Every structure is written in structure tokens, then in C-alpha cells.
Amino acid sequence: AQKVTQAQTEISVVEKEDVTLDCVYETRDTTYYLFWYKQPPSGELVFLIRRNSFDEQNEISGRYSWNFQKSTSSFNFTITASQVVDSAVYFCALSEAPPIGANSKLTFGKGITLSVRP
Amino acid sequence: GAVVSQHPSWVICKSGTSVKIECRSLDFQATTMFWYRQFPKQSLMLMATSNEGSKATYEQGVEKDKFLINHASLTLSTLTVTSAHPEDSSFYICSAKEIGRPNYGYTFGSGTRLTVV
Numbered sequence: 632a633q634k635v636t637q638a639q640t641e642i643s644v645v646e647k648e649d650v651t652l653d654c655v656y657e658t659r660d661t662t663y664y665l666f667w668y669k670q671p672p673s674g675e676l677v678f679l680i681r682r683n684s685f686d687e688q689n690e691i692s693g694r695y696s697w698n699f700q701k702s703t704s705s706f707n708f709t710i711t712a713s714q715v716v717d718s719a720v721y722f723c724a725l726s727e728a729p730p731i732g733a734n735s736k737l738t739f740g741k742g743i744t745l746s747v748r749p
Numbered sequence: 750g751a752v753v754s755q756h757p758s759w760v761i762c763k764s765g766t767s768v769k770i771e772c773r774s775l776d777f778q779a780t781t782m783f784w785y786r787q788f789p790k791q792s793l794m795l796m797a798t799s800n801e802g803s804k805a806t807y808e809q810g811v812e813k814d815k816f817l818i819n820h821a822s823l824t825l826s827t828l829t830v831t832s833a834h835p836e837d838s839s840f841y842i843c844s845a846k847e848i849g850r851p852n853y854g855y856t857f858g859s860g861t862r863l864t865v866v
Contacts, residue, residue, distance in 0.1 A: 666855075674840055676793075676857040722792065726855075736783060737844070737855060741792045 633658045635725050637740035644713055645748050652708040652743050654723030660684075665699065665706045666724040666737065676722070682706065713747045720744050751777045753845045755858025762833055762865055770828045770861045772843035779845035782826035783855075784818060787840040799826055833865045 634657040644650045656665065667679040680690060682699050690697045694711045710717055723740045752775040762768050772782060781800050785793040797813075799805035799820035807813045815837075817829040826845075830837055842860040 668857075673859075674842075674862065675859040676842065678855075678857075736795050736798060738795075739793045744790075 633660075633663075633725050633727055633738045635723050635738055635740035637723055637743050639743045640741070641744045641746070643746040643748065646715060647712050648747075649709060649711050650713050650745065650747075652710075652721050652723075652745070654706045654708065654740060656704050656706065656723070656725045658725060658727055660727040662727075664726045666726070667697065667706075667708050668722045668724065670720040670722060670742070672719070679708075679721075710745075713745075715747050715749055718745060718747045751845075751847055751856040753779075753843060753856045753858040755843055755861060757861055758859060759862040760864070762863070764834055764865055765832055767829055767831045768833055768863060770830075770841055770843075770863075772826050772828075772845065772858045774824045774845045774847075774856070777845075777847045777856075778823040779826070779847060780823070781846040782818075782820055783844040783846070784816075784826075784828050785842045785844065787842065787860075789840075793842065796828075830863065833863070835865045838863055838865045 636655045639653055663684045665682045669677040669679055680697055687699050696709045698707045720742045722742045724737045726735045726737050754773045754775055756771050760768055783798050784796045786796050787793045795808050796811045797805045797807045797818050799818045801820050801823050805818035815831055820826040840860050840862050843858040844855050
């Protein structure tokens, strides 16, 4: 069974601070996909990143960066120089590679509520 | 990019009535639609998985007679909450998986906030 743990529930920072959101996952598969989504107060899910299990390269996109470490089963997300608009709930999710013809669902962590104060 | 249109975005209904939520993939064909439910300040919980032209697969604990899912075409899936009660009040969100993109390309609708009074 797959599981995603986001131990932090709420984080509050002051604007321009850096913040790291932790994600730890469990899976028996060797092939899997990890995701981060942002959910602003309006409710829609905004896709941030997808990473497959064979690609351990860290990624940077503007103020966002991700650190994937298979050795610790972690996929952490860092926001540099946070802004008020970053305030949202952030979900980490996992999808296992299904057998051919089958479906693969996303398993979400509980989410981390990030509040960025001016 | 891929877009999933979900309607309505919010709905208030009386207890005992039924509510239909639609999800349409606008510029791609969705082999699979996933329906999630999210209670306030909680995570998204998968309710069911539907494939075009076949019966939906429900997660354990989800009443299939209460939450009717229809995936009649490759671009439309509907969730009907039958005989809604206040405890069904929640945020419902769909996700479509595109043909040819088996493990990524999960496109989410904007969600429907259901309030049963």
C-alpha cells in the first residue's frame, strides 16, 4: 500500500523568508511518480511538479525548488523568498505505476497550510 | 494545456434532494476520471474511479447507490449525490487522466462546494 506523510500541518512565515515543506512517502513499487499541488483558498488544485522515481535530480523553478531523495523516501519542497500569494495548502501526492491497462490513482498527504504574513 | 471544466462551482440544496456535478475534459479525451471528496481542512480522499463506458470502481466505505457516477463519453463524467443530507456537505473535485499519458497528466477540475441544508 502506498502512503504519503506530511508531518507539518501548519507553517507561518514572514514574507521573504525561505520555507521548506516536507514530504515522506511509502511504496513497494520501484516505479512511481511524486507530485506537489497547491490549493489556494478558492479550492482548485494547481499542479506544481511531477517527478518519476528514476529521476533524482533536484529541480528549480523560479522561487520553487524540490529535493528528491530516494534513500530517505522524501520529496521536499522549498519556497525561497516567500510571498503572501504563496499562502495556500500544499499537497504532496504519490502514484504507483499500474499494470498495463489498469488505472493508477493519486494518494495525497494531509496537506500543509502555509501562511505568509506581510 | 489540458483543461477540465467542473460545474457547478458551488451548490446549495435541500436535504433529500439530488445534486449532479459534471466534469468535462475540454481539449482532450479522458480514459479515466477520478472523483475526490475533501472535508474542511482535510486531504482529498478518493471516492471512485470511472472508465468510459464501464461501471465505476468505488473505494471502500463509499456508498455506490448514494454517489452515482456516470462516465458516458470520453469527455464527460458526472457524479450525482442522491438524497443528499447535511453530512454530504463537502468539496468534491474530479480529476481526468488523458489517453496516452498513463501515469501523469492528472488534470483537476476546479471543484464543487456542496452545502446541504
